[in-house]
Amino acid sequence: MTPQSPLQTRTRGSLDLSDLPNCSSRERTEARQLHHRLEDEIGCVDLIVTDNRRRMLTTRSRDERREIRLHHMFLGCSEEVVEAIAELAIGDESRREVIERYVRENRNAIRFQPSEDELQWEGEHFDLRTVLRAVLDFTHDTIEDVDDTLDDISITWGRDGRGTKSIRFGSYDFDQKLIRVHPALDQQWVPRYFVEFIVYHELLHAICPPAEPDEDVTDDDGRRHVHTAEFLEYERAFPRYEEAMAWESEHLERILNRD
Numbered sequence: 001m002t003p004q005s006p007l008q009t010r011t012r013g014s015l016d017l018s019d020l021p022n023c024s025s026r027e028r029t030e031a032r033q034l035h036h037r038l039e040d041e042i043g044c045v046d047l048i049v050t051d052n053r054r055r056m057l058t059t060r061s062r063d064e065r066r067e068i069r070l071h072h073m074f075l076g077c078s079e080e081v082v083e084a085i086a087e088l089a090i091g092d093e094s095r096r097e098v099i100e101r102y103v104r105e106n107r108n109a110i111r112f113q114p115s116e117d118e119l120q121w122e123g124e125h126f127d128l129r130t131v132l133r134a135v136l137d138f139t140h141d142t143i144e145d146v147d148d149t150l151d152d153i154s155i156t157w158g159r160d161g162r163g164t165k166s167i168r169f170g171s172y173d174f175d176q177k178l179i180r181v182h183p184a185l186d187q188q189w190v191p192r193y194f195v196e197f198i199v200y201h202e203l204l205h206a207i208c209p210p211a212e213p214d215e216d217v218t219d220d221d222g223r224r225h226v227h228t229a230e231f232l233e234y235e236r237a238f239p240r241y242e243e244a245m246a247w248e249s250e251h252l253e254r255i256l257n258r259d
């Protein structure tokens with residue numbers, strides 16, 4: 001018989017970790033500890049730990065229960081932060097800045113690296129990692145002050161979205177630091193320099209991010225897509241820029257109508 005600790009006899013809220021199917025046992029422990037500490041402060045708490053990269057912390061009350069949804073970056077946070085969260089959950093905003101500072105300082109936890117087996121860089125005709133390496137060499141030679149921005153960028157062939165009238169050859173995911181290249185470019189008749197140009201374009205998005213990273217600036221195809229003057233200048237520095245642009249307009253139709 002195990003004696004019951006005072007904590008176990010209390011009415012407790014729930015702890016939901018379903019958003020983190022692969023979390024470690026350490027994270028589980030930290031989540032339980034955080035849950036306990038929050039309940040010590042304000043009573044029954046339903047705690048939901050999320051991987052939501054847009055909303056770091058939301059709270060609401062239902063009867064006597066407090067529901068707190070927070071990003072897993074808060075696991076293992078300091079006592080000061082726990083208290084600020086607890087206060088916020090009962091409507092006291094006075095220490096909101098403690099939370100905001102914590103989020104700023106731990107923003108890296110929001111970026112998760114895609115695991116290697118999710119990435120597919122080997123195509124039938126192009127190995128995207130080889131392409132990326134060549135483009136990185138060129139980029140570092142051409143653009144100053146790139147620093148370590150590009151160090152942990154990954155690349156993969158994207159999914160094939162056939163049947164659409166427009167096509168995006170590449171995209172850059174800021175959260176994952178991941179370049180996706182459209183698989184329609186993995187064809188023998190597509191010149192290597194064009195694939196390099198697409199990868200270079202997406203790298204430039206990492207180098208010239210939108211002023212407000214959370215602000216969605218949408219273009220015609222409804223995605224965040226920002227090309228500043230600086231961006232366009234760098235883009236024109238690509239050695240075969242004119243050729244790449246010409247190739248694209250000449251072959252767009254063929255790529256769109258591929259079978």
Ligand SMILES: [Zn+2]
Pocket residue numbers: 201205225226227
């Ligand atoms: Zn772009």
